[in-house]
Amino acid sequence: MVGITLEEITKKFGNFTALDKINLKIEDKEFMALLGPSGSGKSTLLYTIAGIYKPSSGKIYFNGKDVTETPPKDRNVGLVFQNWALYPHMRVFKNIAFPLELKKSSRNEIEKKVREVAKMLHIDHLLDRYPWQLSGGQQQRVAIARALVKEPDVLLLDEPLSNLDALLRLEVRAELKRLQKELGITTIYVTHDQAEALAMADRIAIIREGKILQVGDPDEVYYKPMYKFVAGFLGSPPMNFIHAEVEGGNIRIYQSKISVPKQYREIIKRLEITEVLFGFRPHDAEIIRGEREGIKGEVYSFEPLGREQIVTIAVNGDVFVKVFAPEGEHFSFGEKVTIVPNEERIILFDKKTEKALEYFP
Numbered sequence: 001m002v003g004i005t006l007e008e009i010t011k012k013f014g015n016f017t018a019l020d021k022i023n024l025k026i027e028d029k030e031f032m033a034l035l036g037p038s039g040s041g042k043s044t045l046l047y048t049i050a051g052i053y054k055p056s057s058g059k060i061y062f063n064g065k066d067v068t069e070t071p072p073k074d075r076n077v078g079l080v081f082q083n084w085a086l087y088p089h090m091r092v093f094k095n096i097a098f099p100l101e102l103k104k105s106s107r108n109e110i111e112k113k114v115r116e117v118a119k120m121l122h123i124d125h126l127l128d129r130y131p132w133q134l135s136g137g138q139q140q141r142v143a144i145a146r147a148l149v150k151e152p153d154v155l156l157l158d159e160p161l162s163n164l165d166a167l168l169r170l171e172v173r174a175e176l177k178r179l180q181k182e183l184g185i186t187t188i189y190v191t192h193d194q195a196e197a198l199a200m201a202d203r204i205a206i207i208r209e210g211k212i213l214q215v216g217d218p219d220e221v222y223y224k225p226m227y228k229f230v231a232g233f234l235g236s237p238p239m240n241f242i243h244a245e246v247e248g249g250n251i252r253i254y255q256s257k258i259s260v261p262k263q264y265r266e267i268i269k270r271l272e273i274t275e276v277l278f279g280f281r282p283h284d285a286e287i288i289r290g291e292r293e294g295i296k297g298e299v300y301s302f303e304p305l306g307r308e309q310i311v312t313i314a315v316n317g318d319v320f321v322k323v324f325a326p327e328g329e330h331f332s333f334g335e336k337v338t339i340v341p342n343e344e345r346i347i348l349f350d351k352k353t354e355k356a357l358e359y360f361p
């Protein structure tokens with residue numbers, strides 16, 4: 001039973017601020033993903049929670065108890081590094097048993113626990129092998145088994161799947177999600193892969209340049225992004241953004257005009273907004289031929305993906321927008337079309353702060 005509270009965590013390396021006043025609460029048994037681009041501070045935050053790094057300021061609590069000064073070995077966390085770091089001269093059994101040997105557990109107990117955790121991760125037939133005799137996926141399971149064997153209160157994973165090939169990544173992803181819920185172990189999972197975070201986590205914290213921009217469940221951060229950065233980081237292809245101007249009850253997008261979506265009429269008036277970033281996801285628009293209110297453009301390219309196709313449309317010649325279309329629909333290069341975004345799914349951002357209008361007070 002461990003909930004974690006981070007309070008105003010700042011971490012500096014010399015003059016450089018890697019973490020800037022991080023506040024985050026992770027509930028007991030929760031699967032929290034830390035998602036952000038490379039260099040955003042994800043690993044630094046994970047190692048600070050593990051106790052490997054000491055924060056420059058701020059506090060860390062496990063179950064309300066201040067552990068900021070507690071050394072890593074007394075925090076009872078299981079840590080899986082990105083490169084797994086198995087001991088090459090030790091067989092799998094020894095690799096997994098290592099944390100228990102450090103704890104001076106009895107022979108019997110070691111034997112029992114290693115076999116138990118190996119079985120859970122489907123590597124119980126590999127205990128006599130050396131790491132170099134294992135596939136990437138198997139090595140990765142050994143690293144997870146080693147983190148789990150001492151029954152940690154908290155499991156910390158740093159991009160554990162990034163060294164696996166795409167197919168294996170999907171497989172282990174589903175398995176790991178299930179294992180986490182079965183064990184009911186509070187888990188913090190670092191990744192730069194938005195699909196992984198959306199697929200696995202109960203909640204996602206999106207990090208950029210050492211700051212948390214938004215925390216929410218997958219639906220929330222996907223459908224209600226607080227910033228353009230969050231909207232552009234989630235989804236594949238990401239959300240489309242077009243510069244637009246507000247003119248009375250309309251939004252002008254280059255030569256096209258769209259009525260201001262219902263949900264924004266009040267706030268646009270109240271804040272007297274004249275310029276916005278107009279956002280919509282590739283799945284949240286239709287491509288229409290003929291007269292309809294929408295964004296006019298020309299088909300630039302189209303990519304069939306099996307069940308559907310991604311159509312790239314040039315608006316005003318050089319602003320590219322991506323929209324999904326059903327399989328089988330025929331497009332030709334240069335064809336004139338109209339993009340009709342689903343009104344309810346349009347997201348408008350303030351041009352200056354890039355914050356979503358709906359989050360304005």
Ligand SMILES: Nc1ncnc2c1ncn2[C@@H]1O[C@H](COP(=O)(O)OP(=O)(O)O)[C@@H](O)[C@H]1O
Nearest residue numbers: 013016018036037038039040041042043044045
């Ligand atoms: N030990 C360190 N000394 C100096 N700078 C560091 C150190 N560790 C990380 N950094 C810097 O802090 C920033 C965040 O790094 P990191 O937490 O590893 O990012 P991420 O895991 O999100 O890719 C990067 O700019 C990195 O260069």
Ligand SMILES: [Mg+2]
Nearest residue numbers: 042043044158
């Ligand atoms: Mg990292």
